[in-house]
Amino acid sequence: MVPTFLTLLRPCTAVAAVAVTGAVVATLVAAPASATTPGANGRIAYKQYLDADRTTGAIFTIRPDGTATRQVTRPTAGTVDDQPDWSPDGSLVAFRRCAPDTVCAIYTVHPDGSHLTRLSPPCAATGPDLETKCPDESEVAFMPDGRHVVYTRSTGLVREFPNGEGFIEHSDVVVRDLSGTHSRVILRSRPFAGDNNEMVVSPDGKQIAFRRENSPLTKPAGGIALFVMRSDGSHIRRITPWSLHAGDHPDWSPDGRWILFRSNEDGGFLDSQLYVVHPDGSGRRQVTHVSADTMLLSSSFSPEGTSVVYARSGVGGQPDIFTARLDGSHVRQVTSTSLWDSAPDWGPARS
Template sequence: MEDGFPTVGQALGRSCSLSFGFMRFPILLLLLGGLALLPARAQTTLRVTGPPTLLIDADRAEVPVMRPLWSPDGRYLALSGPGYQGLWLYDREDGTLRRLTDAPAAGFGFSWSADGTTLLARVARFEGLRRYNAIVTVDVATGGVQRIGEEQTLMPDLPRWAPDDRHVLLYRRGRVETFDTGKPAVLTPAKAGAPVLLSGGGRLQRVAGTAVTAIHPIPDAEVLNATPSPQGARVAFEVLGGNLYVMNSDGTELVDLGPGHRPRWSPDGRWVVFMRTEDDGYRFTASDLYAAPADGSATVRLTDTAAVLEMNPAWSPDGRWIAFDDHATGDVYLLPVAE
């Protein structure tokens, strides 16, 4: 029992029902039917429309998972295993969870192809104390893993899909490297001409065609978790030891969203969802989810719980749900939202 409320195991035997959600997230009910706004410069209409529902029960699945990421069509969620070990796939149509790969580090910074058939990841292999890194693609239908390029001992940054959904870009040793996955090229009108933002040495590198431009939005700050908006025109990012920001992809119109980590965009590019955490120097002691419009005019608190460590939010393609994991249990939930 925490704060006088039932834990997951005590409440309905870890049921996935809505009644479970009401007991597990009691304070959240105070937010329903209205807005939970921190001091802001403008009113907003984003609201939570119901309690979170349990999607993946770590005890029943016999594995804790984290970092949910929606497929472009909203049918699947790709997830990391514990400690970023391996990749898992949850099918919302039949409720199954299956492992795609158990490769070390695969769960850190993976991404979907635009056609929803393939995951892109950086994986690791160890020989004694030496780490070897490789770029791989994972076929979500078959689980087949294809390595792209040679293993490298130095690969501090993550690969990203190019706009054609076939090539992969990586910033390494001061230059952009391009790899061919062999997939059919798919260049949608929305992606045509869109720049790709790569992280390199704690900075951002803007790749537009053959032009590469270094962007330093905050001098001497190390950029983390840079996440482009759906159309690629803007990017959300955090800085090491600092706040969360939004700016245009060319580095202009910088907006400070305040404290926050691991941003994700709404499908229309108007909102950014993120987490705010507390720790005691050894472990996380609190975490809740927040959202802010990209212009920074408001901050909406989406959860307010003591018994759950809500982390790693991800907005569904239809805009109706925010998936997140509970860091304490490895469970995954869906939070309903609307404007």
């Protein structure tokens, strides 16, 4: 009998490479706000592909009014820096870097581009089955104290299923400090059961929202939904119906009352809408009302909590960055390029 989703997920404390102490866990829970940090609206971080073939991507920031664009990272050709996440005080940006012939890794950088720091362990391995030799680490987000991050660590073999999809053996949710030396696995799935990724921490630090995609071994096969768990990996519950196919980097509102997400994530970027839902799964409502042929990508709350930033079809049909109010009104275009701008995260204003 194929086990159900909830039996496949379990908290995991014994498999950490280096366990953190209970005092550190308490700090993560009790610290000030994370997710989109409450405060005045600051700059928006986002990924821009630097070429039409989307082989190289860098992190940029821009003011919400569309001025003062700044390139933060300068990857080598063929490397993609993606999914930026602001630290609670706006002093750092975390992101993932994926380069050819190696695994993805997580980094931090100052908003001016200085002090680029790799948090993932170095990987010198080459050849097939890289994830059996080095962890693939991505989808990084800051914890509330600004001194730890949560991310997805993928390891093991990749199993190919008859439908053509491949799933990694282990998809762990891990917490690591900014030194990169102390980590703790808080959630692991059974082998090849599916992917746990795109985590974001609640403003009070007590809960983590994440996206779950089931493999054919887990019911419903191929299902995609948002889940919420406690920050220690316990009390997991699904908050969106499987029918919405919801995911794509959810974000908590600064007051902790709402989670923002995109629907129909497995259908590419078309026929999608942005929604908000309470952390207990109630009160779901639609934010955007774009046409089915409009590309719609991931999103983030503003620090003031009254607006959202997201990527959608813009110049030449390529995604640009837009902002709108929570009711979908007052849409404003922030970037206008012929390149692909996406993965926005709205940061706090810095004094």
